[in-house]
Amino acid sequence: MTHTHFRARYAETDAMGVVHHATYPVWFEMGRSDFMREAGVPYTEVEARGYYLMLSGLNVRYRSAARYDDQLVLSTRVSEVRSRTCIILYELRRGEELLATGETQHVCTDKAYRPARMPADLLTALSG
Template sequence: MPESHEIEIRVRYAETDRMGLLHHANYLVYFEMGRTELLRSRGVSYRDVEDSGFLLVLVDLGCKYKRPARYDDLLILRTSVERVTHVKIIHRYELRRDSELLAEGHSTLACIDRSGRPQPLPALLRGGEQGDPY
């Protein structure tokens, strides 16, 4: 079972478009929030990763929009680690309002050093003895 974490997000007025719907670009911002909080739930921050000399860069990102979210909706974002390779972490996302699926997405992060060269994931991202991510 992949590691997952859920966060609540309230749609703010500034995140909506003229039609009162959550602007499509903000779904991707929410996905980043989910990745950050999943990592934090495991006792690690992006700052920890960067302070260790590693950067995690997006190499693939996608979203399928199913239903619109609106101003003041209370949403639940579930972020899951789908797969971890030597240098990459693949996440999946499900954004819901109550039980209704609004959007689903994916992202792939690659680990690089400060000069941009691919690097093996550092130990703090590889997980424990069982190879569990994070």
């Protein structure tokens, strides 16, 4: 599991200082990138080797509003890995308060966007 610490930026909020709902998937991508870096397979390396982990599904459950300048922690972990797919889970917190949960589903493809088996080292890294 990876923990990404950050503050909600002003540009991510609406006129009431509440983080816009479309920002959460962007934060999930930030957490996913941090997770892969910590697992030893930065996404830039995955692409350089001729693979993409394309988004095939996204779910977000909003529980409480994040606001401008909140100190936030996004926890990211893999819940399922198969030869061509993976599911990644997210929890966003302000202190102990759970603000949102989410899930992204990914399919591994080659550069021509055809489904492909993940390289063995990527499967191992994502499996933990």
